[in-house]
Every structure is written in C-alpha cells, then in structure tokens.
Amino acid sequence: MSHHIVEVKDLYFTYHDGTPAIRGVSFRITHGESVAVVGANGAGKSTLLHHLNGSIVPKHGEVRIGDYPITKERLKEVRRTVGMVFQNPDDQLFMPRVFDDVAFGPLNYGLPSNEIEARVDKALAEVGALDLKNRSSTRLSAGEKRAVSIASVLAVSPDILVLDEPNSDLDPRARRRLIELLKTFKHTKIIATHDLDMVLDLCPRTIILAEGKVIADGNSLEIFNNEKLLKRSNLEKPLRMQECPDFGKQK
Amino acid sequence: MNIGSVRDDALYMDELSQKNSPIHRLDPRAKIIASVFFIFTVLSFNRYEIFALISFFAFPVFLLVSAELPVWYLMKKVIIISPVVILIAIFNPIFDREAIFVLAGTEISAGWVSFLSILIRFFLTAGSVLILLACTGFYEVCMALERMRVPPIFVMQLLFLYRYIFVLLDEGSRMVRAHALRSFSDKHMGMKTFGSMLGNLLLRTVDRAERINCAMLARGFAGSVTMHRRIKFRASDVLFVALWPVLFILMRKYNFSGLIGNLLLVIVK
Incomplete structure (x- = not known):
C-alpha cells in the first residue's frame, strides 16, 4: 500500500522574517511505521509537521505523500490521507459542540448526512469519548480535549496520523491513556514530542532535529543510548533508561 | 465587572x-x-x-x-x-x-x-x-x-465569536493577573501598559486565528461550515x-x- 508513504526530500523553509526553520531535511517513512520527531525547542519540529499536510508550502525540496508530491490540486486528498492533531486542542476544536467538531471533517468531505452520526459515534468510541458527544468544547478537561481532537481527525479515516506534542498538557494518568490509545492505532504515525519515555512506548524509530537539520535517524533505543547526541540536541535520556541511584531505599 | x-x-x-x-x-x-x-x-x-x-x-x-x-x-x-x-x-x-x-x-x-x-x-x-x-x-x-439561508459568513462570525470569546477571556484574565502580580503599588494600569497589553492580546489573537485556519483547512474546510442536526418543523x-x-x-x-x-x-x- 504505497499511499501510506511519507517522503521528504531536501526540504528547506525560511520564515518571512528570514529565520531559517528547515535546512535540508530528508527522510522516508513507510507504511505502518511509527516515528518520533524529537529535538530542542525551536528545532523546527512543528514547521516540519506542517509541511506534511500542505499547511506550509516548501521553499525548496518536496514532500511526497503516497509516492506523489503534494500539489495544490492534491491538497484535499492529501489532507484526508494525513490526519493532523495540532499541539493546542483549543485551535483544533473550533466548533461549538464535540459532535460538530468530529462531524466537521466528514461533512466537508461530503459524507452523506445519514452516515454522519454513525461515523462520529465510531470515531468518539475509538478514543473512548462517546459520552462527551453533546458537550460543549469549552468545558472539557485537557485530556478530554485531546481525545476529541484525535477523534475529529479519525473521523475522516486518515491513513497517516501526525501528532504535534500530543501529551504536552496532560496529567500522568491522561498521558498513559493516550499512549495506550495510540498503541492501538494501525496508522502510520509521526509524533513530535519531548517525552522520550512515550517514544520508547510507541516509536521504534526516532528522527532528531537540530537547527532545522536531521542529526540522527534510526532505532530509538540506540539513539537514546548515545548521550553525546542527546546532549547536542538539548535532550535527556528517557527516565526509565537512567540509572536509578539509591532512590526509595530504607537507610 | x-x-x-x-x-x-x-x-x-x-x-x-x-x-x-x-x-x-x-x-x-x-x-x-x-x-x-x-x-x-x-x-x-x-x-x-x-x-x-x-x-x-x-x-x-x-x-x-x-x-x-x-x-x-x-x-x-x-x-x-x-x-x-x-x-x-x-x-x-x-x-x-x-x-x-x-x-x-x-x-x-x-x-x-x-x-x-x-x-x-x-x-x-x-x-x-x-x-x-x-x-x-x-x-x-x-x-x-x-x-x-442567512449568508454563511455571518453565521460563521457568530459561531467563532461565541467559541473563542471564552478562550480570549481566559487569555485576557491571565494577562491581567500577571500584571497585577507584578505591579505592587499601582492599582490601576496606566494607558501605556494597557495599550501594550491590548496590542499583545491582538497579536496573540491573530496567531491563534492563523492556527485555527490551519486546523480547518486540514479537515477539508472549503468556505462554509455545515452543522449537522436533525431539526423538524x-x-x-x-x-x-x-x-x-x-x-x-x-x-x-x-x-x-x-x-x-x-x-x-x-x-x-
């Protein structure tokens, strides 16, 4: 199934004010892979992710989804294939009620109205948020907002899921639930995060960005054992890989 | 108030x-x-x-x-x-x-x-x-x-107004609190502070609007918001x-x- 492939070739992007954000990034992610994109603040993670569904048009180089480059004509199809979960759920949930938010995508893609309800229910059930259906988006907790954000993306049945810091504002329990949820998805997943422990749970492969360039791309465990590399990109070994000193021992 | x-x-x-x-x-x-x-x-x-x-x-x-x-x-x-x-x-x-x-x-x-x-x-x-x-x-x-059949642009304005008034209020109240905590003697903020805070709020709003637009486009938005409800006269x-x-x-x-x-x-x- 070639349409699950994400390929970035020699990508460059500079902001209007001249700040370079992406400086020659290339990688290829194949069907069903789960890949973490990590790096310091301002390393270019979000900017890179925004390229993947055509929200940002590259200044140089190209992004290919399913072996075809993203073009203006293909935008609608690309955005359906690549489901994007934004960093801030308040940006993602713009409709009055949870139902409307989850129905937004399917309605725009012309799903017949008698199927809308079933589709919304299915997406909400997948993230365990069916009981939130008629709630107002303003009144959800951070964890609930995150779940609904994901449901709103699942509702259009994307093949590739892109998540931008999906657990940045979650409490430990909600974070754990999110991880368990993401584990159940069979999609190709690309996750930008600072939470390297979550990466260990979800992503066998990691790409490290620093100053807009890929400085490492490979097996997550191997990368996290390379302390020099982690230090260079303002990261720390995942907690569970750090040697535990005398913590908790009775003296 | x-x-x-x-x-x-x-x-x-x-x-x-x-x-x-x-x-x-x-x-x-x-x-x-x-x-x-x-x-x-x-x-x-x-x-x-x-x-x-x-x-x-x-x-x-x-x-x-x-x-x-x-x-x-x-x-x-x-x-x-x-x-x-x-x-x-x-x-x-x-x-x-x-x-x-x-x-x-x-x-x-x-x-x-x-x-x-x-x-x-x-x-x-x-x-x-x-x-x-x-x-x-x-x-x-x-x-x-x-x-x-009220033009969709007006309906959308109302919808977004109501959705984001809460977010804006939250943001505004956080700024006011941050100001209050760091202005020990003055109870009232001067015109200058108020002006720059308002400007700041506007800039944040513009940024947010851009991100929301992105989120809408990402889910196939093409100019009109449809709300799905079964209502019957x-x-x-x-x-x-x-x-x-x-x-x-x-x-x-x-x-x-x-x-x-x-x-x-x-x-x-």
Missing part, C-alpha cells in the same frame, strides 16, 4: 438553554421568526406610545414562565446594559418640552413620554433576545440562521409561529391595554 463573571454568565446561559421545557423543544427557527416579528412590531409604534406597548409584555412573560427561566437573573442582565439606552434617550425630555397631557396636576412633556417609550421598547426587545438565547442556545440559533412549531405573530398584529392594531383597562373600569363600576 470582572472577566471571570462574564465567563460564568455565558456558561450559565448555555446551561439554561439545555433545559427541557416545551419552549426549549420548539424548533429554533420558530422561536427566531416569532422573536423577529415581535421586535419589529414593538419598534413600529410611534414614539409617544406607552400604553399599547404594555400588552406586549405578554410574549416575554409567556416564554419566561413556560420555559421556567430565572426572571430576576435575566432582568438584571437587561438592566446592566440599560444605561447605554438611557444615555441616548435622556436627550428627549431636554429637547422635547411640549406638554402632552396632565397627570395629577402636573404637566407631562412629550419628551418624557418618548423617553419612557424608548425604555419600554428597550426592555421588550433586549429582553426577548436574551430570552430567545436562554431558551434556545447560541449554537442552535446559529444553526437555525444557517438553515434560514412540527405542528407545535407551526402553531407557535402562527399564533404569536397574529397576536402581535392584533395588539398593534387594537390597544389591548386600553381595552383591558376599560373593561376593568366597567367591572369596578
């Missing part, structure tokens, strides 16, 4: 609209049509009319009672905005001094009569809009407007839309308050 209370008010109004009364169950379109009819009839009276307007309180009172809405709460909300109207209407007694009738030996000028008339109309119209929102809900009103809705406007027209044509007053006088005699 602090920012938190505005938020609570909006949330409370939202809660009210979730009740389940016969009025709540009416099709939003029926309520909008009747309310618009009501407002136009009330506004169509000449500017010295007072007594004929009194009978129009029947509509808001009917809604308040049958939708079990908190009367005093909604009343307070109308009173809070009334100074604006008073400020406009107060010029009438000043410029229009011609005596129009005598009440208990005092001459009442036309200005005062029109002043009172404006106030009554304000209470009727603003009150009815508030009641409409309280027994229908903001989103349902938006959705009904969309179905009634039922017999009760038809009845509601048919009866009230007819009553409004009758009340406009015949002075009900006068008629009832005369009737009472006859009975008393």
Whole structure:
C-alpha cells in the first residue's frame, strides 16, 4: 500500500522574517511505521509537521505523500490521507459542540448526512469519548480535549496520523491513556514530542532535529543510548533508561 | 465587572438553554421568526406610545414562565446594559418640552413620554433576545440562521465569536493577573501598559486565528461550515409561529391595554 508513504526530500523553509526553520531535511517513512520527531525547542519540529499536510508550502525540496508530491490540486486528498492533531486542542476544536467538531471533517468531505452520526459515534468510541458527544468544547478537561481532537481527525479515516506534542498538557494518568490509545492505532504515525519515555512506548524509530537539520535517524533505543547526541540536541535520556541511584531505599 | 463573571454568565446561559421545557423543544427557527416579528412590531409604534406597548409584555412573560427561566437573573442582565439606552434617550425630555397631557396636576412633556417609550421598547426587545438565547442556545440559533439561508459568513462570525470569546477571556484574565502580580503599588494600569497589553492580546489573537485556519483547512474546510442536526418543523412549531405573530398584529392594531383597562373600569363600576 504505497499511499501510506511519507517522503521528504531536501526540504528547506525560511520564515518571512528570514529565520531559517528547515535546512535540508530528508527522510522516508513507510507504511505502518511509527516515528518520533524529537529535538530542542525551536528545532523546527512543528514547521516540519506542517509541511506534511500542505499547511506550509516548501521553499525548496518536496514532500511526497503516497509516492506523489503534494500539489495544490492534491491538497484535499492529501489532507484526508494525513490526519493532523495540532499541539493546542483549543485551535483544533473550533466548533461549538464535540459532535460538530468530529462531524466537521466528514461533512466537508461530503459524507452523506445519514452516515454522519454513525461515523462520529465510531470515531468518539475509538478514543473512548462517546459520552462527551453533546458537550460543549469549552468545558472539557485537557485530556478530554485531546481525545476529541484525535477523534475529529479519525473521523475522516486518515491513513497517516501526525501528532504535534500530543501529551504536552496532560496529567500522568491522561498521558498513559493516550499512549495506550495510540498503541492501538494501525496508522502510520509521526509524533513530535519531548517525552522520550512515550517514544520508547510507541516509536521504534526516532528522527532528531537540530537547527532545522536531521542529526540522527534510526532505532530509538540506540539513539537514546548515545548521550553525546542527546546532549547536542538539548535532550535527556528517557527516565526509565537512567540509572536509578539509591532512590526509595530504607537507610 | 470582572472577566471571570462574564465567563460564568455565558456558561450559565448555555446551561439554561439545555433545559427541557416545551419552549426549549420548539424548533429554533420558530422561536427566531416569532422573536423577529415581535421586535419589529414593538419598534413600529410611534414614539409617544406607552400604553399599547404594555400588552406586549405578554410574549416575554409567556416564554419566561413556560420555559421556567430565572426572571430576576435575566432582568438584571437587561438592566446592566440599560444605561447605554438611557444615555441616548435622556436627550428627549431636554429637547422635547411640549406638554402632552396632565397627570395629577402636573404637566407631562412629550419628551418624557418618548423617553419612557424608548425604555419600554428597550426592555421588550433586549429582553426577548436574551430570552430567545436562554431558551434556545447560541449554537442552535446559529444553526437555525444557517438553515434560514442567512449568508454563511455571518453565521460563521457568530459561531467563532461565541467559541473563542471564552478562550480570549481566559487569555485576557491571565494577562491581567500577571500584571497585577507584578505591579505592587499601582492599582490601576496606566494607558501605556494597557495599550501594550491590548496590542499583545491582538497579536496573540491573530496567531491563534492563523492556527485555527490551519486546523480547518486540514479537515477539508472549503468556505462554509455545515452543522449537522436533525431539526423538524412540527405542528407545535407551526402553531407557535402562527399564533404569536397574529397576536402581535392584533395588539398593534387594537390597544389591548386600553381595552383591558376599560373593561376593568366597567367591572369596578
């Protein structure tokens, strides 16, 4: 199934004010892979992710989804294939009620109205948020907002899921639930995060960005054992890989 | 008025609209049509009319009672905005001094009569809009407007206004708190601080708007927001839309308050 492939070739992007954000990034992610994109603040993670569904048009180089480059004509199809979960759920949930938010995508893609309800229910059930259906988006907790954000993306049945810091504002329990949820998805997943422990749970492969360039791309465990590399990109070994000193021992 | 209370008010109004009364169950379109009819009839009276307007309180009172809405709460909300109207209407007694009738030996000028008339109309119209929102809900009103073929751009404006007013209020109150915590002696912020805070808020809003736009495009937005709801115009809705406007027209044509007053006088005699 070639349409699950994400390929970035020699990508460059500079902001209007001249700040370079992406400086020659290339990688290829194949069907069903789960890949973490990590790096310091301002390393270019979000900017890179925004390229993947055509929200940002590259200044140089190209992004290919399913072996075809993203073009203006293909935008609608690309955005359906690549489901994007934004960093801030308040940006993602713009409709009055949870139902409307989850129905937004399917309605725009012309799903017949008698199927809308079933589709919304299915997406909400997948993230365990069916009981939130008629709630107002303003009144959800951070964890609930995150779940609904994901449901709103699942509702259009994307093949590739892109998540931008999906657990940045979650409490430990909600974070754990999110991880368990993401584990159940069979999609190709690309996750930008600072939470390297979550990466260990979800992503066998990691790409490290620093100053807009890929400085490492490979097996997550191997990368996290390379302390020099982690230090260079303002990261720390995942907690569970750090040697535990005398913590908790009775003296 | 602090920012938190505005938020609570909006949330409370939202809660009210979730009740389940016969009025709540009416099709939003029926309520909008009747309310618009009501407002136009009330506004169509000449500017010295007072007594004929009194009978129009029947509509808001009917809604308040049958939708079990908190009367005093909604009343307070109308009173809070009334100074604006008073400020406009107060010029009438000043410029229009011609005596129009005598009440208990005092001459009442036309200005005062029109002043009172404006106030009554304000209470009727603003009150009815508030009641409409309280027994229908903001989103349902938006959705009904969309179905009634109001241009989508206006409906979208309303929708987003209501969705993001909470986010904006939160952001605003965080900024105010941050300022309060770091300004130890001055209770009031100077123009300069206020200006830069407002500018900052605007910039944040623009950024957020951009991100929301991105999120919308990412889910296939192509210019119009469709809201999926099964709403049906039922017999009760038809009845509601048919009866009230007819009553409004009758009340406009015949002075009900006068008629009832005369009737009472006859009975008393």
